Amino acid sequence: MSEKDQLKKQRTQIDDIDEQILDLLKTRKDVVQDVIKRKVENQLPVFVAGREEEKTESFRRKAADRGIDPDWAEDFLRMVMAASRAAQSAEKFPSATEEPKHILYVGGEGGMGSLYRRFTESSGHISYSLDKGNWYQLEEMAPKLDMVIITVPINVSIDVIRRIAPKLKPDTILADFTSNKSEPLKAMLDAHDGPVVGLHPMHGPDVPNLSKQLMVICSGRDSEKADWFREQCILWGMRIIEANPSKHDHVMHLVQGLRHFVALLHGSFMKEYDLNPNEMLDYSSPIYRAELMMTGRIFAQDAELYADIVFANKERRDLLLTFFRHHQTLMEMVENDDKRGFIREFEAVTDFFGKFASQALTESGYLINRLADRFS
Numbered sequence: 022m023s024e025k026d027q028l029k030k031q032r033t034q035i036d037d038i039d040e041q042i043l044d045l046l047k048t049r050k051d052v053v054q055d056v057i058k059r060k061v062e063n064q065l066p067v068f069v070a071g072r073e074e075e076k077t078e079s080f081r082r083k084a085a086d087r088g089i090d091p092d093w094a095e096d097f098l099r100m101v102m103a104a105s106r107a108a109q110s111a112e113k114f115p116s117a118t119e120e121p122k123h124i125l126y127v128g129g130e131g132g133m134g135s136l137y138r139r140f141t142e143s144s145g146h147i148s149y150s151l152d153k154g155n156w157y158q159l160e161e162m163a164p165k166l167d168m169v170i171i172t173v174p175i176n177v178s179i180d181v182i183r184r185i186a187p188k189l190k191p192d193t194i195l196a197d198f199t200s201n202k203s204e205p206l207k208a209m210l211d212a213h214d215g216p217v218v219g220l221h222p223m224h225g226p227d228v229p230n231l232s233k234q235l236m237v238i239c240s241g242r243d244s245e246k247a248d249w250f251r252e253q254c255i256l257w258g259m260r261i262i263e264a265n266p267s268k269h270d271h272v273m274h275l276v277q278g279l280r281h282f283v284a285l286l287h288g289s290f291m292k293e294y295d296l297n298p299n300e301m302l303d304y305s306s307p308i309y310r311a312e313l314m315m316t317g318r319i320f321a322q323d324a325e326l327y328a329d330i331v332f333a334n335k336e337r338r339d340l341l342l343t344f345f346r347h348h349q350t351l352m353e354m355v356e357n358d359d360k361r362g363f364i365r366e367f368e369a370v371t372d373f374f375g376k377f378a379s380q381a382l383t384e385s386g387y388l389i390n391r392l393a394d395r396f397s
């Protein structure tokens with residue numbers, strides 16, 4: 022057989038194997054569909070972290086036994102399991118309660134409101150939506166409500182809390198999705214005598230499903246009355262973190278306020294320098310591409326939303342001013358051509374970061390390789 026024919030034959034063999042893989046994945050998908058039904062009937066969570074970790078460990082070992090790279094095998098299996106979770110999320114969800122709960126989303130037509138209303142309904146609960154046009158319906162809804170979740174832009178959440186609280190039954194749980202926690206929690210406790218809980222879903226409205234997403238919960242008053250909502254989040258596949266509101270806000274000033282401001286700084290300076298990101302892409306290594314994409318994605322979203330987050334409160338603005346003063350000291354380094362000073366500061370940060378720096382190197386390396394493989 023000629024070289025060319027040999028190659029053709031082997032490629033046909035590869036195509037066959039690839040098709041067999043697809044057939045097996047289809048069979049697996051069908052079994053998962055049955056698992057979904059069972060889970061909905063028995064009120065079991067979509068995401069089972071323990072099972073996924075066990076499977077990953079053993080899959081890695083079995084891959085290594087066959088001379089297949091275990092890291093690659095782990096990626097493959099994780100993608101397969103993520104697809105199972107996505108399929109489960111497209112179906113009905115198990116419910117955390119025997120009787121359906123009545124949940125009102127204030128700002129229910131917005132991104133987060135619509136997303137959570139969809140999941141609420143798929144779990145058999147009854148969702149209500151209040152937005153600018155239908156406040157007049159509140160009086161009729163109020164007697165039925167087990168829980169009210171305020172999910173409006175951060176700059177109006179306090180006003181909305183004060184407006185709605187007096188209309189609620191004393192045993193309705195009042196909660197909010199605001200991305201800062203201390204002020205809204207205080208406003209809810211002041212305005213409502215019943216159960217109060219502060220929530221912060223740590224994701225945007227564009228997620229395909231809630232599995233592996235993080236829900237921050239801050240206790241307000243009688244928050245055990247909202248345990249069923251906590252259970253419901255777990256059934257949706259979420260991870261829960263109980264947080265102290267001021268600790269949460271302290272971290273958020275940096276994660277949200279500073280992070281988004283730095284993105285503005287980066288984008289705005291590119292504009293100033295008149296360098297189009299597309300031109301930069303042509304010269305970008307995968308890591309710079311990743312950085313550019315992190316900046317770029319911010320500008321695909323709503324300016325007002327980001328302004329509200331960055332300018333959320335005085336504390337956050339004060340932090341930004343401290344940040345600029347800190348810039349000043351670093352600027353002097355540049356003006357004085359102080360290379361030694363740069364190295365000193367760099368090493369001080371390395372010490373401060375400790376083990377995190379090597380973790381960041383590994384994790385970002387993973388991200389960059391995936392990105393390079395897919396998009397370059």
Ligand SMILES: O=C(O)C(=O)C[C@]1(C(=O)O)C=C[C@@H](O)C=C1
Pocket residue numbers: 053056067068069070072073076101102105106
């Ligand atoms: O075993 C389950 O409970 C499944 O739903 C199946 C499966 C999988 O695809 O292997 C999917 C999601 C879970 O997090 C764990 C495993």
